[in-house]
Amino acid sequence: MNEADPRNVTVKELPALAPHWIDLVRSPDVLGTLYSDVPSLESVRLRSFQLDWRGPALTLRIDLPAYPGPDRLPPEWSERGHDTLQLHVHFTAVEDLTVRGWIPTAPVDISLAALPYRRILVRIAEAGFELSFTFSDSLTVGHISSYRMTETGSDEVPRTFVSRLDTRLFTSLPGTHESTFYQ
DSSP states (O other): OOTTOGGGSOGGGSOOOOSOGGGGBSOTHHHHHHOSSOOOSTTBEEEEEEEETTTTEEEEEEEOSSOOOTTTSOHHHHHTTOOEEEEEEEEESOEEEEEEEOOOSSOBOOEEEEETTTEEEEEEEETTEEEEEEEESOEEEEEEEEEOOOTTOOOOSBEEESSHHHHHHOSBOOOTTOHHHHO
């Protein structure tokens, strides 16, 4: 790798980004109605990542570290005993992708750092796993759902989706062959 490679720059050398990742989201309204203070991307459970060659784009499926407060929950979520909010975070114009290891079962921290030319460096580095890439400076959030996590940590359970279309199509996490969900 050469010295100009963004993966060679440590996060501490980079200027501070925005106060919060939600500031990069194109339409943060849904998360803004669910949270008075949207949680950070520290201690998120990384469920999967999907590469899309048409982008080039990458989507992370994550569980946020905090569930919305009871005053902001839709009643059906409370009635069903849900305790976890999952969503897709979609990154576009992805470059400099590095993946090593396997997705960890423990929560991970996703760090974002500003780079020149309106690029953002994403880095996830946990024991035995590394995922890093750069992307354009905006995000899309979608496929927001609520569910009750099992004792084993599985998310393959009935869930409730925020999107009306997702609600009509799915009652649980669809298989990875469902391109309408994963792309």
